Amino acid sequence: MINEFNKLFNQNPNLFIKKTFKKGETLFQENDICHFVGFVIEGKIKISSYTIYGNEVIYSIINKNEFFGNNLIFSSTPKYKGNVVCLIDSIIYFIFKENFIKILIENKNILSNYLLFQAERFKELNSKIKILSLNDARERFLYYLSINNNIIHYQSITSLAAELNLRRETLSRLITTLIEEKIIIKKDKYISKSNTHHLD
Numbered sequence: 001m002i003n004e005f006n007k008l009f010n011q012n013p014n015l016f017i018k019k020t021f022k023k024g025e026t027l028f029q030e031n032d033i034c035h036f037v038g039f040v041i042e043g044k045i046k047i048s049s050y051t052i053y054g055n056e057v058i059y060s061i062i063n064k065n066e067f068f069g070n071n072l073i074f075s076s077t078p079k080y081k082g083n084v085v086c087l088i089d090s091i092i093y094f095i096f097k098e099n100f101i102k103i104l105i106e107n108k109n110i111l112s113n114y115l116l117f118q119a120e121r122f123k124e125l126n127s128k129i130k131i132l133s134l135n136d137a138r139e140r141f142l143y144y145l146s147i148n149n150n151i152i153h154y155q156s157i158t159s160l161a162a163e164l165n166l167r168r169e170t171l172s173r174l175i176t177t178l179i180e181e182k183i184i185i186k187k188d189k190y191i192s193k194s195n196t197h198h199l200d
Contacts, residue, residue, distance in 0.1 A: 043090025150193035
């Protein structure tokens, strides 16, 4: 979809606002009104907030070739539920609601890819709901591992704990236990299922 958006931008730059951001830069703050659909050309961003105890809750990670704000902008209360922050240097197209609708109507390939993106996001949301419904930390972690094709790439234990809605200390102890039981292997920033053990 990036090629289609770049082509459109070259043909009609008035449909987009193109911006570049540095790692750690905040695009929007919690409760800001969403005025645009964002499309990540390069980079990665996260949408997160903090509990009263200072624990980060990650709502979403937006990667290259993905949208954000696309559901908010059509809602009755289009406010960001968390801070939108760049995890790495990023290039983003911002598109006003009316222009976004115009693009979808006039470009069949973009519409098709957008609907696919929405379907995949819906599946991810269902998986996240199931993860959070699992009370046992071990069961929650192993389910998360299974839906990620038995390999997890993470930035830090803290960020992974936030993704799983677990305390960092709880997740750290659990990972140590699963390594000792030869259920998982941890190397660099990857955790994978051990080939010598079944997760069930």
